[in-house]
Amino acid sequence: MKRFLLIFLGGIVVSLPTWSQNEKIKVTVLYTGTASPLEGSTIQGGSWFKKFPMVHPAFLIEHPKGNFLFDTGLGKTAKTQVQDMPWWARLATRFEQEETAVDQLKNLNIKPERIIVSHVHYDHVSGLADMPEVPVEILPQELEFTKIKGASPAVFPSLFSDKTPWKTYELERKEYEGYSKSRDIFGDGSLVLVGMPGHTPGSVGLFINISNKKRAFLVGDTVWNSEALNNGLPKFWLSRKFADTNSDEVLERIKELQALHKKYPELLIVPSHDAKAVAAFVDLMKL
Template sequence: MNNSDSGATAQAAEDAASPPGMRIFQLPTGAYETPAALAFQGGSFRDRRQFAATAVLVQHPEGDVLVDAGFGAHAEEHIRMLPSFRRSPHHFGMTVSEQLDAAGYDRSRLLGVILTHSHWDHVSGLDSLDVPVLVTDEELRYADHNRGDRVFRRVAAGHSFRTYVFDGPAHLGFPSSHDVHGDGSVVILPAPGHTTGSVVVVVTLAPDRRYAFIGDLAWQLDGITRGAQRPLLMRLLADSDPARIRQDLARVTALAHHLRIVPAHDARGYDGIPLLVPDLDTGWAS
């Protein structure tokens, strides 16, 4: 990224706005443990990392969206559908559906689930969510041919799909964009490196409160703070286009002073994002 691109990116970050009343909440659904050595280059086998499976609820005056769906009610069954080398021990918490109900959330507000990509630990929770799935045609094609992860095809049955295209201009250093509400508050950016239809979701609550939910562009914050890619073996096993991963990591790293970067599987990235709990004044989530 050259200096002029960096300047335009910084200006776009500073100029961002959003409608009053927007809020976000984290909905942790569980975790699994992985050595840091398998998560990023330079990590240690002695350093055990908790890989979070956390969805995010974005409240917007025109309708709310979830970013990913976390572990579902049938997550243990979903794990058994995976290749044996991916069946690590998992800890399960409340599903997204259970957390919405416990908070008294009005589900009529929910427009759908934006998937960062279709891997099982991002979609398992669709098994108990009766809402549309917002996804690109590219990711649907990827999921249809992904023999190593059949969970999406199982949980997607019965759901309606709202496919979108990147019909908007270059945004924050990415070549194109899709504006969910048309006001710049929730913008999806193409990042087809981990899977061929992976995306980054940028949420703006205020000019100085912005989040980039980057899915599995990096598994841990070390991918941003240290510029550490996945180890070579993990890149070969997990990524569709490692070169595109490097390119998009550079784009995201350039945003780190302007946005809160949240890798899907690093619980530290969600620090400060409130949990969804009942609000006695409004009668639903706060």
């Protein structure tokens, strides 16, 4: 649970946030695929002469009160699923598959109790079809987004079925780290969802608070490239038209992330597809 530590500096009382230690939380990154687009396609002003390493992860979160997947990455039928995309979108989203999340979970002898999706683009929910019995938690506006024909070339019918076990939830009107709405998943401040609309209407990010020195923020696809946060830059204009539902809102989210980083420079902000950022997250979770 988030608490506050009062200290005296030159006669001035300063309030600093502190966190309960919860080292029993375990986080495992399940890599399900990779991609190597030109950097220029991932960020405004990026190079068109070098490739940018991207990954397609799912995040397994194990907490003393239960476990869940945050996104699924690419599933067993990903190559077939994307045939529903327009041809130009398929050309722009080429990927190499690795072992699926469901197979990696089987090797770990773990069955997820639920899946929480950051958003419903194919590379984050493709694996839902591999785990049809697992409840899928989603904001109502994001579920509605799946039903709007042509709303996004990255959302298409083969990703879902009439039997997908959706479970909608609402964020509470509780401010958290500058975000007006949040959801404390287990009630102890260790895993907190916040609303991040823009990339899609119901995108969410996940704060992971294990200790004062072991904090991370999974921000989905608000940005693809961590350099976007450093420089306040959006995706390349064509990528924005393809991927972002509301580009103006995405810019607001980027500003929020910059302010957050300034306030907590030790907080690791993790765009889901930035291979370097995800590797740094893996290293942090091992500490």
